[in-house]
Amino acid sequence: MKKILLSTAMGAALLVGGVSATGIATPSKAEAAGFEVQLTRSGYFSNYVTSKAYSGKYDSRVKTYSLTNGYIKSNSSVDGSYKVYIQTRKNSKSTWKTVKTITATKNGTTHFTSPKIANGYSYRFYTVNAGTKKKVNFFMSWIPFAN
Incomplete structure (x- = not known):
């Protein structure tokens, strides 16, 4: 169970990091x-x-x-x-x-x-x-x- 939660958290972190690394999120302008x-x-x-x-x-x-x-x-x-x-x-x-x-x-x-x-x-x-x-x-x- 802990391995599943850990891998899910790591996957979410990689997804968020990948989105910001591709230029969708910029530090000078935030959008919501x-x-x-x-x-x-x-x-x-x-x-x-x-x-x-x-x-x-x-x-x-x-x-x-x-x-x-x-x-x-x-x-x-x-x-x-x-x-x-x-x-x-x-x-x-x-x-x-x-x-x-x-x-x-x-x-x-x-x-x-x-x-x-x-x-x-x-x-x-x-x-x-x-x-x-x-x-x-x-x-x-x-x-x-x-x-």
Whole structure:
């Protein structure tokens, strides 16, 4: 009986390990039942940086969504702050419009949430270092939450 339980547990562990090793599960984006649970972004910049556009297309029953539980961890050799603009647009031909401005500290953690964004709109983060142009390392995390 113990051998059967042990072999079943080992088989389940191999199955889960095989699925994550093939690239179905990635460490930067977790999914549950087709909904994105948490997204992350990291890197560094000295002047400004634009993120990729994230799609905000959900089921037709969803009218709006927002970015919740967001935080930015930063570190730099200088003190001060920089701006992070959350921008949205309806399609790839329209212009980006700023819906939220976040003042993030260069050394520390800054929390944020976004206003409601209409379903079908994409969003991006536009980060600007208006002060001393020293390198800033950052890590961002947020959860798109459909309302």
